[in-house]
Amino acid sequence: MSQADTVTRILDSAEQLFAEKGFAETSLRMITTRAKVNLAAVNYHFGSKKELIQAVFARFLTPFTLKLSKELDAVVAIKRDPDFRDVLGVLASTMLTGVAPNDHYNKLSVFMRLLGLAYTQAQGHLRRFLYENYAEVYGRFIGYLKLAHPDLSSEAIFWRLHFAIGAAVFTMSSIEVLRSMAQTDTGIDTSVEQVMAQLIPFLAAALEQEA
Numbered sequence: 001m002s003q004a005d006t007v008t009r010i011l012d013s014a015e016q017l018f019a020e021k022g023f024a025e026t027s028l029r030m031i032t033t034r035a036k037v038n039l040a041a042v043n044y045h046f047g048s049k050k051e052l053i054q055a056v057f058a059r060f061l062t063p064f065t066l067k068l069s070k071e072l073d074a075v076v077a078i079k080r081d082p083d084f085r086d087v088l089g090v091l092a093s094t095m096l097t098g099v100a101p102n103d104h105y106n107k108l109s110v111f112m113r114l115l116g117l118a119y120t121q122a123q124g125h126l127r128r129f130l131y132e133n134y135a136e137v138y139g140r141f142i143g144y145l146k147l148a149h150p151d152l153s154s155e156a157i158f159w160r161l162h163f164a165i166g167a168a169v170f171t172m173s174s175i176e177v178l179r180s181m182a183q184t185d186t187g188i189d190t191s192v193e194q195v196m197a198q199l200i201p202f203l204a205a206a207l208e209q210e211a
Contacts, residue, residue, distance in 0.1 A: 007045050009035040015056050019113045023053060023121050054129045057118075060111045061130075065137045068094045072140065084148040085204050087141065092200045095172075096193060112173035119169075149208060164203045171199055 013035035017026040028049055032039050046052040071090045075082050082090075095108060118126050131138075145157060152160075171178065175192060182190045 003045070006035075006037055006041055010037060010042055010045065010052070011056060011059055014052055015059075015110060015114070018053070018056060018117065019110045022117055023123060028052075050125045053123065053126060056114065057126065057130065058133070060107070061134055064094065065134055067097075069137055069140070081147075082144070084144055084208060085200075087144045088200050088204050091141070092196050096196055109173055109175050112169050115165075116169040116173055119166075145207060151210075160207050160209075164207055167203060167206070168199065171195065 010031065014026070014031045017030055017034060021030075028039060028042055031052075032042060042052065046055055068091065071094050072082075072087070075086055075090055079086065117123075142157065142161070145161075146152065175195060179190055179192070179195065182188060
């Protein structure tokens with residue numbers, strides 16, 4: 001097995017177990033057992049459980065944020081001052097096109113479960129990691145919101161943003177369950193794209209309401 005294969009197996013196993021059981025409840029031994037590697041391999045490639053958690057997030061977020069930045073640049077080139085709904089549309093389309101070559105909806109759903117866990121389980125190191133590596137794209141997103149609504153205070157932006165994240169995490173991490181519920185309750189087979197098309201205006205309204 002090549003080193004690249006070993007890293008991929010460790011990351012795949014860690015991602016699945018973290019999403020299923022949580023960060024605190026998942027031990028390195030559980031990860032190595034599922035990945036069929038020894039503990040030395042995890043220590044060699046990642047150094048610690050904290051660094052492994054960060055690597056799991058980076059595997060999704062690094063290509064995602066690069067793609068998001070390029071898509072935002074493309075919109076700005078066409079429309080110099082895009083409104084905030086344009087920005088949310090770019091975010092949605094980037095999520096839908098995915099960053100994984102296959103089964104990207106499942107990849108997105110798993111990542112959103114992990115993001116939810118990052119909020120509910122104490123992972124201070126992860127918040128620092130995300131800030132240090134992805135603050136530029138995050139700041140760009142916030143900048144568009146402030147530009148569209150300069151009257152919003154930093155406190156209002158903080159709470160609205162995190163309420164919006166909560167709604168997005170719940171929806172996208174449970175997407176298949178929600179689609180099944182919608183089919184049962186309404187008789188309509190709703191696609192992931194249609195769910196997103198309803199979610200984005202909801203988030204925009206929540207983020208942009210008057211102070």
